[in-house]
Amino acid sequence: MLKNKSITIVGAGPGGLTAAISLAKSGYYVNLYEQNNDVGLRFNGDFQGLENWSDEEDTLEILDHLGIKINFLCHPYSGNDGWFIGPKGEKVQVKTSRPLFYLIQRGADEKSLDQGLKQQALDTGVKIIWNEKLESVKDDFVIVGTGPKAADAIAKGIVFNTSIKDIFLGFIDNRIAPKAYAYLLVNSGRATFATCMFEDFKNEKLYFDRSLNTMKSVIDIDIREEIEFGGFANFFSEPIISKNHRILYTGENAGFQDALWGFGIKYAMLSGYYAAQSIIHNQGYDELCKKNLFPKLQTSLSNRWIFAHLYNIGYSFILNRMKGMEDVIPLLRKHFNSSLSKRLIYKFARRWYHTRLIDKQCMHEHCDCVWCRHGKNAHAELNRLLKTI
Numbered sequence: 001m002l003k004n005k006s007i008t009i010v011g012a013g014p015g016g017l018t019a020a021i022s023l024a025k026s027g028y029y030v031n032l033y034e035q036n037n038d039v040g041l042r043f044n045g046d047f048q049g050l051e052n053w054s055d056e057e058d059t060l061e062i063l064d065h066l067g068i069k070i071n072f073l074c075h076p077y078s079g080n081d082g083w084f085i086g087p088k089g090e091k092v093q094v095k096t097s098r099p100l101f102y103l104i105q106r107g108a109d110e111k112s113l114d115q116g117l118k119q120q121a122l123d124t125g126v127k128i129i130w131n132e133k134l135e136s137v138k139d140d141f142v143i144v145g146t147g148p149k150a151a152d153a154i155a156k157g158i159v160f161n162t163s164i165k166d167i168f169l170g171f172i173d174n175r176i177a178p179k180a181y182a183y184l185l186v187n188s189g190r191a192t193f194a195t196c197m198f199e200d201f202k203n204e205k206l207y208f209d210r211s212l213n214t215m216k217s218v219i220d221i222d223i224r225e226e227i228e229f230g231g232f233a234n235f236f237s238e239p240i241i242s243k244n245h246r247i248l249y250t251g252e253n254a255g256f257q258d259a260l261w262g263f264g265i266k267y268a269m270l271s272g273y274y275a276a277q278s279i280i281h282n283q284g285y286d287e288l289c290k291k292n293l294f295p296k297l298q299t300s301l302s303n304r305w306i307f308a309h310l311y312n313i314g315y316s317f318i319l320n321r322m323k324g325m326e327d328v329i330p331l332l333r334k335h336f337n338s339s340l341s342k343r344l345i346y347k348f349a350r351r352w353y354h355t356r357l358i359d360k361q362c363m364h365e366h367c368d369c370v371w372c373r374h375g376k377n378a379h380a381e382l383n384r385l386l387k388t389i
């Protein structure tokens with residue numbers, strides 16, 4: 001039990017901020033340590049998506065239950081608003097009965113998710129200590145939400161201005177996004193285009209150039225004032241959620257990340273919320289995660305195993321199957337939630353999958369790839385932090 005109502009949280013990402021908001025609303029004094037001088041600095045104003053297919057409840061209702069207000073850009077995109085492009089150049093538009101995802105922005109810009117959550121945290125009385133890494137911990141409980149430690153998947157992209165209308169495009173083709181996908185998101189004259197990869201990181205530039213050419217062959221688009229961005233995500237077959245039931249890990253730092261496609265924001269916010277609830281109601285954080293997050297997380301690893309073995313021929317097959325459906329949301333939901341077959345596949349998948357703490361291909365000196373730019377620092381910093389706790 002907590003002796004006084006003071007809590008330390010490390011990392012002001014969606015996980016740490018959601019935990020902070022929940023705790024502060026319940027009367028806790030929250031000290032939130034952030035290594036940078038603002039939120040979202042891991043990102044560069046790029047658009048991302050809050051997926052809206054894996055739960056019965058709409059994502060906005062889930063955020064409402066978490067006590068999160070929509071004070072940031074959050075724009076619904078349904079199946080009609082975009083296309084999926086297959087490896088043979090096939091263009092598939094899917095039908096959805098509700099938004100497929102909500103477009104949000106990451107980074108330090110005014111309308112970003114990060115700024116919105118920061119404002120809500122400040123409004124509820126959270127004290128954010130900027131430019132600070134934790135050196136020691138005196139509080140009874142600590143929540144650590146410091147983001148990914150290593151690059152199991154990377155993304156390379158651009159953010160730019162354009163005159164085309166709001167649209168999304170998703171590309172599935174191993175020649176431009178090995179075992180992953182590339183995407184274009186356009187909203188109100190701003191756009192994000194990126195390619196993601198699960199392997200062969202050293203050729204990120206090659207894949208990016210190829211994917212950009214593919215995108216330009218599909219859509220007539222003007223690209224103005226472009227700026228580059230990159231990023232990485234980590235996936236664990238088993239999340240590490242707590243130490244001595246006192247240090248609670250949330251978000252990607254714990255390994256809460258969708259192993260299929262990297263939709264980690266919802267996981268980060270939910271795990272932050274559960275960490276807070278476990279403290280407020282003196283419940284086991286491990287149990288809350290095991291009940292509410294593990295089944296989907298394990299299913300996502302099974303899906304990764306399947307996806308990695310489909311190759312381009314399988315991607316075309318799936319896209320064609322989705323083409324004629326009245327509503328793809330129920331099918332997606334079924335595949336993102338636990339079932340007997342997914343539990344069986346998980347037994348193989350967890351042995352097959354190894355988190356790539358270091359991709360040796362990318363450890364060369366003077367390399368400017370995403371891993372060498374960010375990954376080594378993030379990993380070293382986290383190790384240092386954990387040693388000091």
Ligand SMILES: Cc1cc2nc3c(=O)[nH]c(=O)nc-3n(C[C@H](O)[C@H](O)[C@H](O)COP(=O)(O)OP(=O)(O)OC[C@H]3O[C@@H](n4cnc5c(N)ncnc54)[C@H](O)[C@@H]3O)c2cc1C
Pocket residue numbers: 010011012013014015016033034035036039040041042047048049050051132133134145146147148155194230231232233250251252253257262263264265266268381382385
């Ligand atoms: C290019 C890219 C595109 C993505 N697209 C999507 C998408 O479309 N949809 C989706 O759901 N997910 C997406 N993701 C994943 C999503 O961004 C992450 O899963 C999510 O941000 C994880 O949240 P978090 O709170 O765990 O960590 P983070 O968002 O990484 O926040 C961690 C915070 O902790 C701080 N920190 C780190 N170490 C310390 C320390 N030692 N002391 C103090 N502070 C520290 C960092 O500065 C940072 O502010 C994408 C990721 C990338 C890289």
